[in-house]
Amino acid sequence: MEALWAALDEVALEGLEGVSLGALWERLAGRLPPFPLPLPLEPGARQLLWATLAAHPELRFHLLPQPRPPLRLYDRYEEIDLETGILETKRDPLPLDDLYPVHMLLEHSGGLQGSCRHFKERLDVTDQVRTRDLQPCCTYEEAYEKWGERLVLVASQVLRHRTLIGWEGDPDLKLPDFSYCILERLGRARWQGELQRDLSAAFKVDAGKLHYHRKVLDKNGLISMQSHVIRLPTGAQQHSILLLLTRFHVDRRSKYDILMEKLSTLLSSRPAQMETLSNIREELGLCEKTFKRLYQYMLNAGLGRIVSVPLQDVRPERGPFKTKKGREAAIPVCAYLCARWQSRLLGPARHLLMFPLEDGPPEASFPTAGLPSGCSRSFPAGRGDRGL
Numbered sequence: 001m002e003a004l005w006a007a008l009d010e011v012a013l014e015g016l017e018g019v020s021l022g023a024l025w026e027r028l029a030g031r032l033p034p035f036p037l038p039l040p041l042e043p044g045a046r047q048l049l050w051a052t053l054a055a056h057p058e059l060r061f062h063l064l065p066q067p068r069p070p071l072r073l074y075d076r077y078e079e080i081d082l083e084t085g086i087l088e089t090k091r092d093p094l095p096l097d098d099l100y101p102v103h104m105l106l107e108h109s110g111g112l113q114g115s116c117r118h119f120k121e122r123l124d125v126t127d128q129v130r131t132r133d134l135q136p137c138c139t140y141e142e143a144y145e146k147w148g149e150r151l152v153l154v155a156s157q158v159l160r161h162r163t164l165i166g167w168e169g170d171p172d173l174k175l176p177d178f179s180y181c182i183l184e185r186l187g188r189a190r191w192q193g194e195l196q197r198d199l200s201a202a203f204k205v206d207a208g209k210l211h212y213h214r215k216v217l218d219k220n221g222l223i224s225m226q227s228h229v230i231r232l233p234t235g236a237q238q239h240s241i242l243l244l245l246t247r248f249h250v251d252r253r254s255k256y257d258i259l260m261e262k263l264s265t266l267l268s269s270r271p272a273q274m275e276t277l278s279n280i281r282e283e284l285g286l287c288e289k290t291f292k293r294l295y296q297y298m299l300n301a302g303l304g305r306i307v308s309v310p311l312q313d314v315r316p317e318r319g320p321f322k323t324k325k326g327r328e329a330a331i332p333v334c335a336y337l338c339a340r341w342q343s344r345l346l347g348p349a350r351h352l353l354m355f356p357l358e359d360g361p362p363e364a365s366f367p368t369a370g371l372p373s374g375c376s377r378s379f380p381a382g383r384g385d386r387g388l
Helices: 002-013 021-029 043-054 140-150 157-165 177-192 196-203 207-219 255-268 277-284 288-300
Strands: 059-063 086-088 151-155 223-231 237-245 304-310 330-337 352-356
Touching: 002 021, 002 043, 002 151, 002 157, 002 177, 021 140, 021 151, 043 059, 043 140, 140 151, 151 157, 157 177, 177 196, 177 207, 177 237, 196 207, 196 237, 207 223, 255 277, 255 288, 277 288
Parallel strands: 086 223
Antiparallel strands: 059 151, 223 237, 304 330, 330 352
């Protein structure tokens, strides 16, 4: 029974496109938790599973116009730096051929939802696979010899919907067709998830429209989101958001993500949410190298900016507060806007985090609204990380 439910789950996760026989065995081999039967299946076990699936009322069988290409699975995390959480790719990330290009069903009269390239062309051959009283008409070997990779198993709308939203979810939840297709694609990605920028390309929409439809899924607790960084061979970094079904969520935060959370908690407890670098480093218990990498991590992610704050506001015990030219003495302050820090554990924090720097990083513009009085310009480029 456990093997049957695992197979049904894999069929349902493939969405309206369905799964070919060869792809089904690939999915079962890569399943987490592992498939309960030893793989590859013995002919007898494979025939038993086929007979059970062929007779299942929640499955239909369709014949594609041409054989579906082999399923190619890849692990986006195999080159991840476990310390930084950055994908250290040795090559430019070229997209694989999309086995399931987006062709959305919109306002289907039968209530079907999902994406299917050959929805109108494929033939329903369920009557050739089983009888009306749910008895198999052919063995696995006979079916594969006759149809090969043209034959796909497709789960019912109810089974696909429940598999995506979770069996504890609301079965009456109605999602817009576009949002459902995003959810379907995340289900097909399993534990790998989908990058938001890849979804924009697949659906041929801009980030704003995708964000709108993504909000529907997030609001209903159907997906999880976390940051994802790729470092290209050139050294440049690409930042995106990794989306996963809630059931496949894995907290892949790097060491520096966790330190950023601690930094957020530390600074939010300070008066005016400001603190000196030396005090931050001491309280976090970091060596100079780790602290410098944390600082660079924040800047590279676009979470930090440098502004000027009057010295009197930051260190009132020190003086003088006027320069030799009679101007008000100021100190560089790194301002961290936590609204851009999206952590599922922290939630959307709204406060502004700041700490003084001895020297500023490269130039970055930053709005001064909401900062303590006296905050002004950003500092010029070229001052690097001296003083860290």
